[in-house]
Amino acid sequence: MAQTGMKTQQNQVQKVKEDSSLKGTLIFVMFIGSFILVSWFAIFYLFLIRA
C-alpha cells in the first residue's frame, strides 16, 4: 500500500493551477469554528442557569 501509493502518486501528479482551490479547507475549518462556538455557549448557558 505504502509503496504502491507512492508509485500512483508519481503517475497521477499533474500540473495544477498555481492558486489551487482550498474551498474544502475553508469549509472544514469553519465547521471546526462553529463547533467550538456552539459547545462553548452551551456550557456558558449551563453556567448561567446553575448560578
Next chain:
Amino acid sequence: MKQSNLALQDYTEIPEVQISPKDGKLAFVHISVAFFAFLLGILGGLLQGLARGGMIQLPSWLGYYQILTAHGVLLALVFTTYIIFGFFFAGMSKTHGAFSDGLRKLAWISFFITTIGTVMAATMILANEASVLYTFYAPLQAHFIYYIGLTLFIVGTWVAGATIMAHYFKWRKLNPGQPSPLFGFMATATIILWIVAGLGVAATVLGQMLPWALGYTDEINVLLSRTLFWYFGHPLVYFWIMPAYMVWYLVIPKVIGGRLFSGSLARLAFVLFLLFSIPVGFHHQLMEAGITEFWKYVQTILTFVVVVPSLLTAFSIFATFEQTGREKGGKGLFSWLKKLPWGDVRFFAPFMGMLIFIPAGAGGLINASFQLNAVIHNTLWVVGHFHLTVGTTVVLTFFGMAFWLIPLVTGRKLTKFMNRSGIVTTWLWTIGMFFMSGAMHILGLFGAPRRTAYTTYQDHPQALSWFEGIFASHVTVALGGVILTAAGLLMFYNFVYLAWFAPKGETEFPITPDPDDTPHTPAILENWKLWIGIAVVLILFAYTIPIYDMIVNAPPGSPTFNNLIR
C-alpha cells in the same frame, strides 16, 4: 507563495538514506521502554474502570489510588516521554545526519538517568509508598525516593534534550544563513519549552518537597508548590502535542504523497507554542484561594492566545490534504478526499487523532474559561477531556508513527497484515474512547468527581444516578475501558511483531520535501535568542507578582501528611 506540491523540483538536500544503525538502536530502546510502560499502564486503566464501575472489587493488597498513580505516571509521563525521544533521535539522525559518537554517548547516558529515575518512582508506587498520583500535590507526602526518581527522570530528559539541541546547532553552524531543517527546528522548540517548563517542577521538587520529605524542613508552602507544578503542568501537555504536530506537519504530507503547505507557518506555530504555553498555569488553579481574579484572568487571556497556533495548524494540515488530493486529480468541494490513502495506517491513525482533536480542543477552551471552569473543575469531564487530547490525538498519532518507525529502526518491513491490524487497532481505540470519554464528559457535567474510587455517597440519589444512565454511566466508562484495553493489547502485539518478527527489509522514513516557501523563510523565525527572551518576559509578567505575593504573604506552612495515602 507558490502552492504547488509538485515533487518535480527538488530543493531538498536530505538524502534518501536510512538512519545510522547506531542511532536506530538508540531510538528503538526508547520506543521499547515506551511500549512496555504502555502495556502496564493500560492494564491499570482497565482495573480502574472496572473497579469504579462497581464491577470488580480490588484485592486488599492493591489500592485504587495506587493503580491510579501507576496509570498516570506510566502513560502520561513514561510512555509519552520515551516515545517522543525515540522519535526525536531517529528524526534528527535522518534530517541532520548521524549523531557523533560523543553525542550518542550522551544520549545513552540520558537514557540511563531517565530509566533509573523511572524505576525508582515505579518501585515506590508498587510498594504503596507513593500513592499521591502523578501530580503529587503537597501536603500529601510520598516516600522521598519517589521525588528523587522524578528528579532523575526530568534531569535525564534534559540531557537527552541537550543532545538533540547540540546536534541541531551543529548543523546550523555548518550551514550558515540557511533555514534549518524543519524537523530540527520543531524538535528544538519543543525541547526549549520542555527545559524552561521543567525548571518549575525542579524548583518545587528540589527546593520544597525533597527537603520536606527528608525532614530538613518542617513545613511546605502548599500554594507555591501547586503553582510551580502547574507552571510545568500545562507546557507538559504541549510537550506531548508538539511532537504529534511534527508528525502531522512533516510525516503525513509525505505519506499521502504530497508536500507540506507552508514551512514558515509551521515554524510560526511552533514559535507561538514556545511563547504562550508556559505563562498559563493558573487556568488549572482557577477555583483556588490565594490567587487574585486579576492574575487568573491575565493567564486566561494568554491561554486563549496559545489556541492560535492550533488554528494555524488546522488550516495548514487540511490545506496540505486538499492540495495533494487535487494534484492527484481529485475534484469538487470534497470528492478529492477520496484520493487520500485511507487504507494506510500511517495516515489513518493520525487522521483519526486529528478528528478527535476537534472536540478535544473545544473542551479545552471551555476548561480554561475562567469562571466557567466551576462547571467542570475536577469532575470526570476533565478526565474525558485529556483522554481525548493526549489519550487519543497524541496516542493515535504515535500509533501511526510506530508502524513505520519501529520497522525502520529494526531493519524490517511493514506488512499488509500489520497494516490491517493497525487499522483495526485504530478503530477499536476510537470506538472505545467514544464510549469512555463521551460518558466521562456527560458524567462530569452532572458533577461526578474525578480521581475517586467506587462510591455511592451513602446511596445519595444523585450519586446513584451516575450508575443508572443509559449512556452517562460509570458502566459505560468501564465498557469503553474494556474496548480500549483490547485495542491497547493489539497495539502491543503490533509493536512486538514489528520489532522482532516482521520480515527483514528496508522501510522508508516518510518526511515531507521542503515546502515551496522554504527559501523565503523569514530569518527572524530562526532567531532563538529573541524567542527565548520573549518567552522569559511573558513568564515574568504572568508570574512575578502572584508568586511574590504567595511567598511574602504565605500562611503558616503545612507539615507532612504521609499517613493518609497508605
Next chain:
Amino acid sequence: MHLHKYEKIWLIFGIGSLVLFLAVLGVAAFAFGQQPPSHMAKVDAQNLEESVFSEPGLDQINEDTYRARIVAMAFGYDPGTIEVPVGSTVIFEVTSSDVVHSFTIPGTNVNMMITPGHVNMAEYTFDEPGEYLVLCNEYCGTGHHYMQMKIEVTP
C-alpha cells in the same frame, strides 16, 4: 510570510471567537461579579481552634442569608450536616485542617478548592428543597471517596 486568502478569513473568524469568549467572561466577571472563587484570607491550618473556625457551623446574617463556616478534613467536613429553609442564600467559608480538598455541590456552580492555610468562599441560593450532597473532588488520601456532607434544605 504569505497567508492564503481563506486562511486570513479563518484566522479572523477564529481569533474573533476567542476575543468574544474573553469579552463575555470578562463582562460576567468584572461587571456582574461572577468571579471564580479567589478568596485571599489566610489562617493557620494547624491552629484552627484559635481562628474564626474554632466553632464551625451556620450563622444567620439576616432573614434569608446565612454564613456557613466549614472545616474540610480527611475524610469529612465539620459540621457534617447543615439545615436551611428553602430560598436561603448561604455564604460558604471553607478551610482545611490538613491536606488539599474541595467543597463541591454537584449540579451547581459551587465547586472550589480548599487548600490548607487559605479560606475559600462561594455563595449559593437554595431555591429547591431537598437533601444536597457535598463532596470532595480533589484526591486527599485512601478514604477520599467517603468524604461528604449534606445540606438539608427544608420546605
